[in-house]
Amino acid sequence: MRSESETLVDQPKPLTLEEMKQRKGDLITCFVACYFVLLICCFLILLSMLVPQIKIVHMSFTTELNNNSTTQQVHYLPLVSARWDLLIRVPGKLVGDYICLQGNLQASFLYKNVTLVTSSVQSYGKLEVGVPQLLNISAVATEEDLGGAAGMGEIMEAIKERTELRFGSRLSLTDCREETEEGALSYDCEDTMLKFEQGSNHIKATTFGKHASCIVNL
Missing domain, CATH: 1.20.5 (Single alpha-helices involved in coiled-coils or other helix-helix interfaces)
Structure with missing residues (x-):
């Protein structure tokens, strides 16, 4: 022991x-x-789960003035039409992973969070997988559309007072991921600064300053 x-x-x-x-x-x-x-x-x-951002490369806003208008209504705009043209940069990781190589693109244009016009559904195609690409989209509003659009009267007054304005935008692209059911990727974009030039029968504005980013709205 x-x-x-x-x-x-x-x-x-x-x-x-x-x-x-x-x-x-x-x-x-x-x-x-x-x-x-x-x-x-x-x-x-x-x-890895975050959807890549889209960049607004260029935005333009063009209006044709109706110089024959004599109406004094507060919300009536002396415009024949207004057109928004948008050029967006789609990052390579988005193409093929999130959006289809062929699909639809739609855009809405806003002023102080008020939607002024929404484009028709426009198709895109022949995108290359994993390659950053540029897409164009346009929206046109007629005199009748603009006559009742909230916020447009304020825009016209702001153009007279200064040469710079900010427009917001929203995008919708076809979502081709099998696990999603919505069918579209919706993006909210930062305001884009536009610089105006006014002529005798038109008003034009183009992108001024940094490129705005668009973030997916989940």
Whole structure:
């Protein structure tokens, strides 16, 4: 049989205060490291789930004035028509992964969050997989459309007072991902700054400043 002295020798020695502090520090360091690894993994997963942004490369706004108009109604606009032309840059990761190589594109144009005009559904096709590409879309509003559009009267007054205005926009592209059921990717775009030039029978405005970004509306 083992003696009492041998049994006492085999028992683990109690930790000193310094050793306890060291172990506690090691556990905290391990916990913090695991937390940051988990945080980075979650961030990478979320990043992979994010739909790429679209950039507005160019926007133009052109109106044809009705110089024969004599009406004094407050909300009536002396316009024959107004046209918005938009050029957007679709990033390579979006093409083939999120939107189809052939599909439909539609845009709405806004002023101070009020929708002024929505384009007809326009088709695009023959996109190249994984390659950034440019797409054009236009919207035209007639004199009758503009006569009752909320916000257009304010725009015309603002054009007379200054040479710069901001227009917002929304986009809709065909979504070809099998797991989605909506059928379209909707984008909300930042306001685009336009600089105006006024002629005798028309008003024109083109993009001024940085390119606006469009973020998918989930």
